[in-house]
Structures are given as C-alpha cells and as structure tokens.
Amino acid sequence: MTRLTVDIKRPSELSSLEREAWKTFCAANPVLGSPYFALEFAECCEEARDDTRVLVILRAARPVGFLPLQIGKIGCVRPLGGPLGDLHGLICEPTTELDLREVLAAAHIPMFDFNSGLVSQASFAEAAHDVEGSWVIDLQDGFEAWQAARKSVAPKVMKNLRTRRRRLEELEGGFRFVMADTSAHAFETLIEWKRAQYHRTNVFDVFSVDWTRRLLEAIRRRESDSFYGVCSSLYIGDKIAAVHFGMATDRLCHYWFPAYSGDASHLSPGLLLLVEMSKTAAELGLQGVELGPGNYGFKKDLASYQVGIGSGYIGQPSMQLITRQLTQAVVRGIETVPIGPIRDWPGKAVRKLDRLAGFYAA
Numbered sequence: 001m002t003r004l005t006v007d008i009k010r011p012s013e014l015s016s017l018e019r020e021a022w023k024t025f026c027a028a029n030p031v032l033g034s035p036y037f038a039l040e041f042a043e044c045c046e047e048a049r050d051d052t053r054v055l056v057i058l059r060a061a062r063p064v065g066f067l068p069l070q071i072g073k074i075g076c077v078r079p080l081g082g083p084l085g086d087l088h089g090l091i092c093e094p095t096t097e098l099d100l101r102e103v104l105a106a107a108h109i110p111m112f113d114f115n116s117g118l119v120s121q122a123s124f125a126e127a128a129h130d131v132e133g134s135w136v137i138d139l140q141d142g143f144e145a146w147q148a149a150r151k152s153v154a155p156k157v158m159k160n161l162r163t164r165r166r167r168l169e170e171l172e173g174g175f176r177f178v179m180a181d182t183s184a185h186a187f188e189t190l191i192e193w194k195r196a197q198y199h200r201t202n203v204f205d206v207f208s209v210d211w212t213r214r215l216l217e218a219i220r221r222r223e224s225d226s227f228y229g230v231c232s233s234l235y236i237g238d239k240i241a242a243v244h245f246g247m248a249t250d251r252l253c254h255y256w257f258p259a260y261s262g263d264a265s266h267l268s269p270g271l272l273l274l275v276e277m278s279k280t281a282a283e284l285g286l287q288g289v290e291l292g293p294g295n296y297g298f299k300k301d302l303a304s305y306q307v308g309i310g311s312g313y314i315g316q317p318s319m320q321l322i323t324r325q326l327t328q329a330v331v332r333g334i335e336t337v338p339i340g341p342i343r344d345w346p347g348k349a350v351r352k353l354d355r356l357a358g359f360y361a362a
Contacts, residue, residue, distance in 0.1 A: 006106040007056040011042040021063040029094045033251035036087045040227035042068045048215035055107050065092035076111040086292040089118035111315030119308040128310025135291040138304035143282035157301040164268045173237035177276040181233040190243045193259035226250050234273040242269035253281045254290045
C-alpha cells in the first residue's frame with residue numbers, strides 16, 4: 001500500500017478538491033451524519049479559534065481522510081471544538097482503514113487527547129481507556145413510530161409528557177413552539193439563563209471564555225442545505241419558557257445548549273421543547289436528534305439507542321506522552337483500592353483539569 005502523507009491546513013485553506021472529498025466522505029459514511037463532522041462546523045471553529053487545523057491525509061497525492069482538531073497552546077492536541085465537542089472521528093469513506101498513530105506521526109504531533117471518539121473506528125477503539133454512549137432519538141420511521149416505541153419501553157414517561165403538554169395547552173394564551181427562532185432576544189436569553197444555571201450549580205461557565213460565544217454566533221450565521229445553526233424556543237403566552245441552541249445537518253439535529261425559565265419549571269418546558277423539536281425534525285425529514293453522552297434521566301427515557309464513543313490518548317514517544325501515561329497509571333491504581341467513593345476523586349480531578357485546559361488552550 002502506498003505510504004500516506006499528511007498536510008496540516010486551516011479549514012479555509014482546503015482546496016476545492018479537498019472540500020469536495022470531505023463532503024463526499026460524509027455523505028457516503030453512515031456514522032458521519034452528525035453536525036460535528038460537517039466541514040461547515042470546522043469552518044465555524046476556525047472563526048472562533050485561531051488554533052483550528054485539519055490533518056489532510058493523502059495517498060498518492062489524493063485525499064483519503066481528514067482529522068479536524070485544535071492545536072492549542074496548553075498541553076496536547078485536542079479534537080475539533082475542544083471540550084464542546086460531543087463527537088469526533090476520522091472523516092473518511094466507510095471502507096477506508098487509517099491508522100491514527102501513523103497519521104499523527106506523519107504530522108509530527110506528539111500526542112492527541114480525545115474524549116468522544118467513535119469506537120466504530122478501529123484507531124479510537126484500540127486507544128480508548130473509557131467507553132460510553134452518545135444518546136440518539138431515532139426518527140427514521142417518523143415521530144409517531146418513535147413515540148410508539150418509547151411508549152412500549154417507558155409508558156409512564158410518555159404518559160407524563162402527554163399530561164404536561166395538555167397542561168400547557170390549557171393555560172391562558174396556550175403555548176407555541178418555534179423551531180428556528182432567529183430573534184436576538186431568544187439567543188441572548190439562552191446565554192443569560194445558561195450562565196445563571198452554571199453559577200447556580202457551581203459548574204464551570206463555558207461562556208466565561210470568549211471563543212464559546214464566538215463559536216455559537218458563527219454557527220448561528222450559517223445556513224446551507226447540509227449544515228445550519230438551530231435556535232428553538234417554546235413560548236407560554238408571549239414569554240419564552242424554554243430555549244435551545246444546537247446545529248443540524250440534512251440527516252441529524254444535535255441537542256446542545258438547553259435552558260428554561262425557573263418560573264415555569266413545574267411545567268417541564270425544556271423537556272416539552274425537546275419533544276416538539278424532535279417532532280419538527282421528523283417533519284423536516286431528519287433521521288434523528290443527537291442528545292450526546294451523559295447519564296441523564298431524560299436521555300435514557302427518550303433515546304432510542306446509543307453510539308459508542310471512547311476517551312483516551314494516542315501519541316509518539318515524548319514527555320507529553322510519558323506524563324499522560326504516568327497520570328493515567330496513578331489514577332487507575334487508586335481506583336482499584338477499596339476505599340469507597342474517595343477512590344474516584346483523583347480521576348474526577350484529572351478530567352476537570354483536562355476540560356479546563358481545553359477551554360483555555362485557545
């Protein structure tokens with residue numbers, strides 16, 4: 001087999017041939033339907049972060065794959081979108097086999113630290129230390145088919161959703177759902193409520209770093225047949241009760257930044273917005289709504305299946321790799337000691353530091 005070579009480019013520097021190859025690979029590969037794999041998402045990341053790059057993987061001078069990533073200023077190279085990336089992988093045809101270690105070596109990258117790599121791709125499966133699932137609402141057979149399937153599995157959950165929706169309908173002024181709310185008010189409300197939620201729950205405020213907002217604004221401005229930002233809102237009367245910002249391709253919609261009014265929390269407006277969003281997505285011909293990873297009750301209740309994703313690292317002999325291996329060994333060692341919940345603290349601390357480094361690396 002011809003030896004591969006790798007060029008490192010900004011998304012805006014890709015040739016017309018490379019851009020066409022990227023789009024062709026995504027269209028031909030069933031696992032690359034997520035907005036995270038769209039070329040437009042990489043371009044939006046470049047608008048938000050100056051360290052956005054693409055590894056263009058070549059054989060005989062022809063592109064056979066791409067790996068978009070963030071070079072960063074702190075620590076190792078990370079996937080596209082940094083900590084905001086819920087899914088990543090190699091952009092290539094389904095039958096193309098690429099050794100990610102060989103790709104990184106050709107690009108002279110000492111270490112690549114990933115957190116949501118597709119384990120259906122061999123390189124990520126082999127390097128993953130932890131594997132979980134990214135939840136998906138399946139709409140391939142339509143919204144009613146999804147409802148029927150969930151009712152057979154979780155009848156109480158679906159009954160509660162119907163009851164809550166009926167309560168909204170009975171309110172004075174009723175409610176209305178807007179799939180594509182282009183108003184500045186909806187977008188600003190989302191950020192305001194989300195920041196308040198982060199503060200209230202003592203979770204790192206992702207909007208405290210400027211590039212997060214720049215990324216969302218770049219996505220919000222995008223609109224094409226294959227990629228677009230989606231700001232959706234649910235109004236009770238003339239007031240927003242819940243709002244969500246995500247993105248979509250012609251195949252999947254990704255559920256990303258949800259927020260809701262505390263005054264309306266007893267009506268579960270956020271959950272009902274998600275259901276209305278799924279209904280509209282099915283009407284638009286989309287195959288599903290990605291909910292991302294995480295053991296949240298609503299994801300387990302509403303999702304149809306999971307896509308396997310893994311966290312780990314791949315690298316060449318270097319101080320970065322040695323440090324990462326030693327840290328991993330210490331954490332794994334402590335996790336095997338029968339000392340109760342305390343044994344999980346080091347792993348949580350390392351993951352938190354990695355996440356923070358990912359935000360401040362830009």
